Amino acid sequence: MSALTVxxxxxxxxxxxxxNDVNLNVEPGERRLIIGPNGAGxxxxxxxxxxxxxxxxxxxxxxxxxITNVPSRRRAHLGMARTYQIIxxxxxxxxxxxxxxxxxxxxxxxxxxxxxxxxxGHFVEHAQAAxxxxxxxxxxxxxxxxxxxxxxxxVEIAMALIQNPRVLxxxxxxxxxxxxxxxxxxxxxxxxxxxxTIVMIEHNMDVALEFAERITLLHFGEVIVEGxxxxxxxxxxxxxxxxxx
Amino acid sequence: xxxxxLALIVAFAVLVAVPYWVPGIYYVNVGSQIxxxxxxxxxxxxxxxxxxxxxxxxxxxxxxxxxxTGYMLQLGFGHPMAILxxxxxxxxxxxxxxxxxxxxxxxxxxxxxxxxxxxxxGLAYRWISLTGGDNGLSLKTRPAPFGFxxxxxxxxxxxxxxxxxxxxxxxxxxxxxxxxxxxxxxxDQPRRMNALGYHVWAIRFYACMFSGLLTSISAVLFVYYxxxxxxxxxxxxxxxxxxxMVISGGAGTLLxxxxxxALVVVVKTVVSGFIERWNFLLGAIFVAIVILMPEGLVPGTxxxxxxxxxxxxxxxxxxxxxxx
Numbered sequence: 001m002s003a004l005t006v007x008x009x010x011x012x013x014x015x016x017x018x019x020n021d022v023n024l025n026v027e028p029g030e031r032r033l034i035i036g037p038n039g040a041g042x043x044x045x046x047x048x049x050x051x052x053x054x055x056x057x058x059x060x061x062x063x064x065x066x067i068t069n070v071p072s073r074r075r076a077h078l079g080m081a082r083t084y085q086i087i088x089x090x091x092x093x094x095x096x097x098x099x100x101x102x103x104x105x106x107x108x109x110x111x112x113x114x115x116x117x118x119x120x121g122h123f124v125e126h127a128q129a130a131x132x133x134x135x136x137x138x139x140x141x142x143x144x145x146x147x148x149x150x151x152x153x154x155v156e157i158a159m160a161l162i163q164n165p166r167v168l169x170x171x172x173x174x175x176x177x178x179x180x181x182x183x184x185x186x187x188x189x190x191x192x193x194x195x196x197t198i199v200m201i202e203h204n205m206d207v208a209l210e211f212a213e214r215i216t217l218l219h220f221g222e223v224i225v226e227g228x229x230x231x232x233x234x235x236x237x238x239x240x241x242x243x244x245x
Numbered sequence: 246x247x248x249x250x251l252a253l254i255v256a257f258a259v260l261v262a263v264p265y266w267v268p269g270i271y272y273v274n275v276g277s278q279i280x281x282x283x284x285x286x287x288x289x290x291x292x293x294x295x296x297x298x299x300x301x302x303x304x305x306x307x308x309x310x311x312x313x314t315g316y317m318l319q320l321g322f323g324h325p326m327a328i329l330x331x332x333x334x335x336x337x338x339x340x341x342x343x344x345x346x347x348x349x350x351x352x353x354x355x356x357x358x359x360x361x362x363x364x365x366x367g368l369a370y371r372w373i374s375l376t377g378g379d380n381g382l383s384l385k386t387r388p389a390p391f392g393f394x395x396x397x398x399x400x401x402x403x404x405x406x407x408x409x410x411x412x413x414x415x416x417x418x419x420x421x422x423x424x425x426x427x428x429x430x431x432x433d434q435p436r437r438m439n440a441l442g443y444h445v446w447a448i449r450f451y452a453c454m455f456s457g458l459l460t461s462i463s464a465v466l467f468v469y470y471x472x473x474x475x476x477x478x479x480x481x482x483x484x485x486x487x488x489x490m491v492i493s494g495g496a497g498t499l500l501x502x503x504x505x506x507a508l509v510v511v512v513k514t515v516v517s518g519f520i521e522r523w524n525f526l527l528g529a530i531f532v533a534i535v536i537l538m539p540e541g542l543v544p545g546t547x548x549x550x551x552x553x554x555x556x557x558x559x560x561x562x563x564x565x566x567x568x569x
């Protein structure tokens with residue numbers, strides 16, 4: 001059984017076909033990299049997989065279950081988590097609260113209007129542990145507005161990880177990071193256990209190639225090349241549309 | 246923390262002692278008005294401050310409750326029954342209004358609530374067989390729960406104070422709760438909340454119901470206070486006035502709406518006795534607030550206080566404090 005399967009997925013905005021008959025099969029535990037030039041439809045593909053966009057046709061299966069018509073909020077409960085290319089965090093709150101919200105999203109307690117959230121020990125402990133894991137434990141109570149860009153990237157990852165996803169979708173986790181920060185995030189991602197399947201969009205080829213096992217190259221909404229690291233890098237079409245000569 | 250507790254005790258004592266330190270019955274009644282308008286503003290603040298949904302039709306729902314109470318009394322129901330039926334009618338109405346308004350957010354939400362408020366105002370004005378039209382409805386008596394007749398100004402004040410304190414406590418619990426956190430999350434990042442597994446629409450819907458409940462409770466107090474209800478109560482200006490209470494005091498804060506309600510009621514009732522152009526004065530005060538404290542009186546005062554005493558901790562020391 002595959003972790004994530006995308007079958008004949010199509011999406012058009014008006015006359016522009018942004019996802020054109022895409023097929024994708026990601027095995028459990030796999031590290032998949034999706035590359036492609038700007039406008040290739042990578043983020044759109046993510047939005048179709050997470051359900052934030054509705055496909056025109058085609059199907060998405062998560063762990064063997066057809067989730068094409070499952071609302072995106074339910075997909076989080078089924079084991080899918082994502083990070084955003086453009087950071088979307090809760091700027092008024094502390095780092096700890098951001099991560100707590102991620103955790104609360106999957107808990108029935110999210111409907112409870114009567115208890116004090118700050119006094120729920122297990123929520124606070126879990127959130128603190130998740131922040132320790134990404135190396136932000138020492139500034140857990142800092143307001144998000146006072147954090148650096150690199151720290152926010154790690155908060156994004158902590159929020160995804162605390163949901164214990166089976167399939168994790170990372171949209172450019174290295175974008176805008178310094179060399180040191182990139183190394184930190186890379187080690188962080190390498191430490192994620194194999195029961196989590198990871199699909200990642202990334203442009204920083206030096207870090208991404210090291211991480212990925214299989215690579216899919218998208219161009220104008222279509223899968224052009226797919227294979228293992230060496231195959232895709234060696235393929236002349238990769239050089240033509242993406243890597244350059 | 247102890248200063249906070251002390252301030253709470255002092256505030257509580259001042260409120261309980263109102264009938265003893267104000268100059269006369271008139272001012273006790275002003276106190277009652279401040280308190281039930283504060284409940285109204287607390288209710289609107291659930292949407293404006295914590296859900297990020299600005300409603301310009303809340304006076305419509307306020308009116309539904311007030312008319313329903315008056316009409317049930319005219320039909321011959323007793324006070325408890327009339328209040329209960331009125332609250333049920335209001336909650337059903339709120340559910341319908343929420344289902345219609347929540348099709349949109351932002352400007353769309355404002356316009357739909359505005360339209361709903363205007364429709365209700367039109368109904369109150371034209372459906373004369375039900376509402377008495379321009380003449381309104383009069384209530385002959387006030388209830389007497391547990392043998393305390395609310396016809397007495399002091400007793401009415403204390404009844405209002407009890408309900409006000411219960412509402413404030415409900416709000417205080419609500420904003421600290423997981424559901425409150427979820428609601429504020431949908432205000433700041435609805436798309437993210439959806440991806441995290443939250444049902445954004447349902448969260449907003451329940452917030453509307455809570456807001457509507459507080460609004461209706463304040464409307465019951467209002468209609469027993471004035472013992473009269475007319476279409477004017479539902480007018481757009483009434484909706485705007487409560488919105489101004491919330492915004493001037495500080496939207497999204499616990500105490501802001503209360504301070505805003507006190508400000509508006511005091512200018513409208515007390516100051517208007519001395520200054521004929523009190524509307525102008527109220528407008529000038531709002532302009533001053535917007536210029537000096539755009540975040541509202543309560544958060545603005547806190548900010549100025551901290552600036553004056555240089556009490557704002559740097560992030561480093563704050564983290565150190567949080568750790569220890």
